Amino acid sequence: DQQVKQNSPSLSVQEGRISILNCDYTNSMFDYFLWYKKYPAEGPTFLISISSIKDKNEDGRFTVFLNKSAKHLSLHIVPSQPGDSAVYFCAASAHPSSGTYKYIFGTGTRLKVLA
Amino acid sequence: NAGVTQTPKFQVLKTGQSMTLQCAQDMNHEYMSWYRQDPGMGLRLIHYSVGAGITDQGEVPNGYNVSRSTTEDFPLRLLSAAPSQTSVYFCASSYGGGGWRHGYTFGSGTRLTVV
Numbered sequence: 001d002q003q004v005k006q007n008s009p010s011l012s013v014q015e016g017r018i019s020i021l022n023c024d025y026t027n028s029m030f031d032y033f034l035w036y037k038k039y040p041a042e043g044p045t046f047l048i049s050i051s052s053i054k055d056k057n058e059d060g061r062f063t064v065f066l067n068k069s070a071k072h073l074s075l076h077i078v079p080s081q082p083g084d085s086a087v088y089f090c091a092a093s094a095h096p097s098s099g100t101y102k103y104i105f106g107t108g109t110r111l112k113v114l115a
Numbered sequence: 116n117a118g119v120t121q122t123p124k125f126q127v128l129k130t131g132q133s134m135t136l137q138c139a140q141d142m143n144h145e146y147m148s149w150y151r152q153d154p155g156m157g158l159r160l161i162h163y164s165v166g167a168g169i170t171d172q173g174e175v176p177n178g179y180n181v182s183r184s185t186t187e188d189f190p191l192r193l194l195s196a197a198p199s200q201t202s203v204y205f206c207a208s209s210y211g212g213g214g215w216r217h218g219y220t221f222g223s224g225t226r227l228t229v230v
Contacts (some may be wrong), residue, residue: 042224044221049215099163
């Protein structure tokens with residue numbers, strides 16, 4: 001049973017427009033959410049994160065929104081650039097009782113930004 | 116500053132062979148982990164370690180062994196390779212217990228094919 005779902009395998013967006021990547025989760029115990037970006041033949045790179053006490057976190061062109069009641073988060077990229085073309089993974093973890101976070105990753109969404 | 120280094124980048128094994136995937140980090144991170152990425156699935160946690168001498172199982176530990184004798188190194192051993200272990204393997208590290216504020220630093224991956 002997939003606890004973290006990225007239902008759109010791919011997304012194409014025109015350069016300069018907004019990219020919106022979505023992620024749904026089923027486990028209400030998840031408190032921490034991260035987004036990673038992955039280029040081909042490279043490892044994922046941390047992009048932005050949010051904890052459940054907030055509903056928005058911004059870092060430059062990247063904003064993550066969290067809707068706890070809907071168990072949904074989204075990543076907004078504005079404006080989109082060709083260099084943003086990559087696979088984006090969301091990941092979630094509950095608050096660790098042991099002090100160690102255990103992240104469940106989604107299957108990824110491939111973003112293509114068209115010049 | 117190399118970050119997380121994985122070797123080899125590619126490997127082909129015959130069923131039943133054993134091998135060790137190497138992972139080294141030079142950031143003095145306490146936390147290290149191994150993930151596998153398969154088509155249509157998110158990254159799945161195999162094993163992790165919160166410090167030298169301490170390891171624990173993740174979601175999919177069967178068929179894999181780990182040890183952590185130093186802070187820098189966290190090798191992953193396949194005891195008797197099976198075709199189901201064909202995957203891309205990523206090593207990741209971070210400060211503390213894998214904190215959510217900064218995410219993990221991932222290596223560039225090892226693509227393993229078992230025939």
